[in-house]
Amino acid sequence: MNAARHPRLLFEKIWDAHVVGDIGEGAVLVYIDRHLVNEVTSPQAFEGLRLAGRSVRRPGATIAVADHNVPTGDRSGGVAAIADIDSRLQVQTLERNVEEFGVPYIPLVSRQQGIVHVVGPELGLTLPGMTIVCGDSHTSTHGAFGALAFGIGSSEVEHVLATQTLVQQKPKSMLIKVNNRLGAGITPKDLILHIIGKIGTAGATGHVIEYAGEAVTALEMAGRMTLCNMSIEAGARAGMIAPDETVYAWLRNCPHAPKGEAFEAAVAQWETLRSDKGATFDKTLIIDGRDVAPMVTWGTSPEAVTTIDGLIPDPAVIEDTAKRKAVMAMLDYMGLEPGRPIKGLPVDIVFIGSCTNGRIEDLRAAAEVIRGRRVAAGVRGLVVPGSGEVKGAAEAEGLDRIFLEAGFEWREPGCSMCLGMNPDQVPPGQRCASTSNRNFAGRQGPGSRTHLVAPAMAAAAAIAGELVDVREIAR
Amino acid sequence: MMEPVRDIAGQAIPLRIDNVDTDMIIPAKYLKTITRKGLASGAFEALRSRPGNLLDDPAYAGASILVAGDNFGCGSSREHAPWALLDLGIRCVIAPSIADIFYNNCFKNGILPIRLPLRSVERLMGLAAAPPTSQMTVSLVNQTIASADGVTEHFEIDTARKADLIKGVDEIDRSLREAQAIQRFEAHDRTARPWVRDMASDFLV
Numbered sequence: 001m002n003a004a005r006h007p008r009l010l011f012e013k014i015w016d017a018h019v020v021g022d023i024g025e026g027a028v029l030v031y032i033d034r035h036l037v038n039e040v041t042s043p044q045a046f047e048g049l050r051l052a053g054r055s056v057r058r059p060g061a062t063i064a065v066a067d068h069n070v071p072t073g074d075r076s077g078g079v080a081a082i083a084d085i086d087s088r089l090q091v092q093t094l095e096r097n098v099e100e101f102g103v104p105y106i107p108l109v110s111r112q113q114g115i116v117h118v119v120g121p122e123l124g125l126t127l128p129g130m131t132i133v134c135g136d137s138h139t140s141t142h143g144a145f146g147a148l149a150f151g152i153g154s155s156e157v158e159h160v161l162a163t164q165t166l167v168q169q170k171p172k173s174m175l176i177k178v179n180n181r182l183g184a185g186i187t188p189k190d191l192i193l194h195i196i197g198k199i200g201t202a203g204a205t206g207h208v209i210e211y212a213g214e215a216v217t218a219l220e221m222a223g224r225m226t227l228c229n230m231s232i233e234a235g236a237r238a239g240m241i242a243p244d245e246t247v248y249a250w251l252r253n254c255p256h257a258p259k260g261e262a263f264e265a266a267v268a269q270w271e272t273l274r275s276d277k278g279a280t281f282d283k284t285l286i287i288d289g290r291d292v293a294p295m296v297t298w299g300t301s302p303e304a305v306t307t308i309d310g311l312i313p314d315p316a317v318i319e320d321t322a323k324r325k326a327v328m329a330m331l332d333y334m335g336l337e338p339g340r341p342i343k344g345l346p347v348d349i350v351f352i353g354s355c356t357n358g359r360i361e362d363l364r365a366a367a368e369v370i371r372g373r374r375v376a377a378g379v380r381g382l383v384v385p386g387s388g389e390v391k392g393a394a395e396a397e398g399l400d401r402i403f404l405e406a407g408f409e410w411r412e413p414g415c416s417m418c419l420g421m422n423p424d425q426v427p428p429g430q431r432c433a434s435t436s437n438r439n440f441a442g443r444q445g446p447g448s449r450t451h452l453v454a455p456a457m458a459a460a461a462a463i464a465g466e467l468v469d470v471r472e473i474a475r
Numbered sequence: 476m477m478e479p480v481r482d483i484a485g486q487a488i489p490l491r492i493d494n495v496d497t498d499m500i501i502p503a504k505y506l507k508t509i510t511r512k513g514l515a516s517g518a519f520e521a522l523r524s525r526p527g528n529l530l531d532d533p534a535y536a537g538a539s540i541l542v543a544g545d546n547f548g549c550g551s552s553r554e555h556a557p558w559a560l561l562d563l564g565i566r567c568v569i570a571p572s573i574a575d576i577f578y579n580n581c582f583k584n585g586i587l588p589i590r591l592p593l594r595s596v597e598r599l600m601g602l603a604a605a606p607p608t609s610q611m612t613v614s615l616v617n618q619t620i621a622s623a624d625g626v627t628e629h630f631e632i633d634t635a636r637k638a639d640l641i642k643g644v645d646e647i648d649r650s651l652r653e654a655q656a657i658q659r660f661e662a663h664d665r666t667a668r669p670w671v672r673d674m675a676s677d678f679l680v
Contacts, residue, residue, distance in 0.1 A: 021656040025635035029653055031660050033671050041553065043509035054647070057657075060673025069507060086507035093509050104678030130671065137552040137576055151576055153554035154511075155583035155646075163650040165657060169633060171575075201494055202546035202572050235549065237575050256677055258670035266670040301494045322544075326493055419551075421503040438550060440498045442521050 007276035009173050010242050011208045014148040014273070018131050020165055030168045033130040035160045036116045037064035037103065039094040040421070041135030045158035046097040056101045057164045063125060064098045065106040066091045067115045068136075069421050072384050072411035078109050087422065101161070114387020114413040117141040117355040121225065122389050124254025128243035128270040133160055138355045138437065140231040144224035145251075146243030146273050148208070151232065171237045174207040175281040178215035180289040185471045187365070188223035189357060189435070189454035191215065191287075192230040193295035197305040199285060205235035207283060210275060215289030216241060221250045222361035229356045230437050233302040242274040296342055296433075296467055297452040299330035300441045306342055308457070308469045314338040333441050334449050335429065343467055345451075348430040350381045350462035351444070352408075352455055354418040357435035358386025360393045362455040366435075367394075367402045369459035369470060375407035376465030382409045382424065384416040408462070420445040433461035477585040479643030483567045484612040485539030487603040488529050495543055496550035497577060501559040514555055515562035530563065534606040540613065542596060542603045543570040548577025548588075557584045567613050569620070571596050582636050585643065587615055589630045598626070615641060 008016070020029040042064070049055070056062060069087045079095065082088035091108065098105040106112045112119060117138050120126045128146035133139060135157040142149035156166055182191060196203070209231050211224075219227065224241050231239025248267055251257040258266050293307040304327075306312075312331065315338060318324040331338060336345075352358075352366050363385065375381045383403045385391035391413055394400055400410045417424040418436035420443065426432045428447025435458045439450035451467060460470040505517035519530055529535050541560070547570040548556060557580045560568070567587045581588040591599075599622060602608040608623040615637060621627045639646065664671065 020660045021653050023635060023649075025638065026633065027635035029650060029656070031657070031664075040506050044511050044554070047509070052647070054651075058661075058673070060675035063674060063678060068503075084507075090507055090509060102675070104675055106678065125674065127670065129668070135552060135554075137550065151552035153552055153557075153576060153580035153583060155554060155580065159647050159650065162647045163653075163657065164661075165650055165653070167646055167650065169635070200546075201549055202574070205546070205572055205575055232550075232576075235546065235574060256674065258672075262670050266668075269668070301496075303494075322491075322493070329492075419498075419503045421506060438496075438498070440496045440550060442502055443498050446502070446521065 007278035009275040009279045009281065010146065010210055010273055011148055011173060011240060014129055014131065015170060023167055026169055027167050029165045030131060031165050032133050032160050033061060034125060034132040035062045036120055036132065036134035036139070037062060037157065038068055038116055038134065038136060039066040039090045040068040041154045042097065042157055043090065043093045044154045045161060046101065048158040049101070049161060054162045056103055056161045059102045059104065061164060062161065063104045063106065064094060065113055065116050065119055066094055066108055068415045068419065070108060070414045071422050072414050072416050072424055075109060075412050084423070111388040111392060114390065115355045115358060115415055117229065118358055118386030118390060121145065121221070122254065122387060124251055124257030127251065127257065127266070128247060129273050133166065137232045138229050140236065140239045141225050141229040141355055143228040143231065143238050143240030144221060145247050146240060146270065148238055148240065150238040172207045172282040174204050174209045174236070174283040174285070176209055176211050176285045176287065178211070178213040178287045178289045180214055181218055182215050182289045182292055185456070186292050186294065187454040187456065188219055188226040190295045191292050192227050193297065193302065193305050193452065194292045195287065196230065196234050196302045197295070199234055201233060201301055201303045202235040204231065207236055209234070209236045209239040211239060211241050217244065220361060221246060222359040225359070226356055230302070233437055243270045294454065294457055294469055294471065296457065297439045298334065298336060298342055299327070300333055300439055302437070302439060302452060304330055308343055308467065310342055312336050312338055312340050312342055343469060345467045346431065346465060347379060347433045347461050347467065349426050349432040350379060350458050351417040351432055351434040351436065352382065352458050353384030353386065353416055354436040355386065355415070356437040357455050358384065358390065360390050362435065363390065363394050363399050366455040366459040367399045369456050369473070370406045370463065371402050373406055373463045375462045379462055379465050381407060381462045382411060382417060384411045384424070385413045387413045417444055419443060420448065426450070433458045433467060477583065477643050480566065480585050480587050480615055480640045482612065482614050483539055483587060486535055486537065486606070486609045487540035487542050487599065487611050488535050488538045489600045489603040490541055490543040491600060493544035494546045494549055497548055497553050497556040498550055500548070500556040501553065506553060506555055511558045512562065514559035518559035518563050535609070537564060539564055540567045540569065540611055541565050542599045543568060545571045547573045549574040552576045554580045554583070557581050557586050560586060569596060569599060582640060585640065587613065587640060589620070591628070591630055595628055
């Protein structure tokens, strides 16, 4: 590689280093270092390989785990005991496919099983400078390590399995710089909801976001993952942060990350993974971290968000007809009165988990609020750890006792109520304070009403039985 | 295997909603399938249960074009969304903006996604709203949309993707022909980044 080239952005360096060849007309073949596979978006891909008589090019760069469609109750019976016939068939199909094609697999009963975007980082499968894909939009999570990571459809899953590459057009770039630190009690979830509220759910479409600034570099890995995770909710192709000592410290504790000299050699190269001075972004957004408050969504799009002391919007004062109608439709679906404070809105369910906020740090933040308190009467609280490792770590710290004694359910790992594919669903018309990433109509179950919040805010809502400002009940 | 796309002539259905997410196009409960077919009944399930639903209106039977609001196809990467549209007979989606992953998935399935300026989408939406004026002809070769008001509008599309759609190219087959380049990359990378190692021995059960 020519070192004396023009200044480049972080994502361009990774991009350039992975271009295998030119397809013509601006399309290139990009090499994929890591391919994460789940049970929901892979069956058609493996079937495609089978029909064409193709094999998996590099099984050792691939790892499969079932997460979307798995029950979070008792798992002692294994896959055969999954009650839902279609769900069971899907997980069995994954098991059959990984065996037939020789793909590494983390079984349902393994302690390492969990949401693929929690599992990859904690095992050290996610490394800086990598290209990482998965048939899941929240693959952007892995950008927290300085990897270029993005979600793909099943046809592309098949393409990666067969060729270890993808046909790509180079995306545009966007810098989101967050100056100063976040205030006390303000979390990365609040920051990303603040950003989405500012730029909208299509604000970064076609772009790779690089997050920078003091508030970002001050974040621990879990927070960085939350931030990058929801980049897709701003429409971004990917979100990423330049790797630093925080990343290396995390990786030193990961079982499958490189060790010893290999690790130090890697760090030397990872240190070059930052945007050069003089390299320019297509778009830039500058935010003051001190302006970010606890956030809660009121509508059926993550951009329909307000601060916890804000008001539910009043369509009557919206001049644009289309926007007014859209807000009216959202308020109608959500069962909300215009112009009222969002604070004090009663909740029926509180869900703590997901690839956005299902890590040990998230559970600690929620447990800190919950310790010694009780879930309000009539509220169902669920805690679904992001992985078996997270669950085990939480139990070692006694967090499970805190949740159980407060009246929460303590469940097995998976995507669970984030997308309501398994039995964990919000019943029609019920209101859920959720640490997940999407408040779409029907997302958590038909007719479900979702309010996206940070883990501590969800915990506070469970105790109060309504949406509250966690800072007001802090100890 | 994807069908080649050249011209799409048919009725257009208006879907005057912004941020139509892929959960709305096909809810999660239908993702338990292990095939690409049979998603028509679940497509737009909630929308189709409401009064005034045009997707099942006999006046739009056989429509092949969807004119939609901003940020169509946002959210989940599920390719079940374009599969569901195909099952409904939709071969072309026109919107002011279309979310990246969905946009990409369309090309893999012979659906032509077209991003047009808001004003143009509004015009087509207005025409689509009345069945007698809802007929449109989309030419991928000429990159034009001809509508019942006599207007023929140009649209932009990436040259490589256009060529692939017209040919109905087998992308995997084409990439496999780059096997030597892929091998060269891997051989070089094994020494350049030895830490990006195979995981097979770590996880095979």
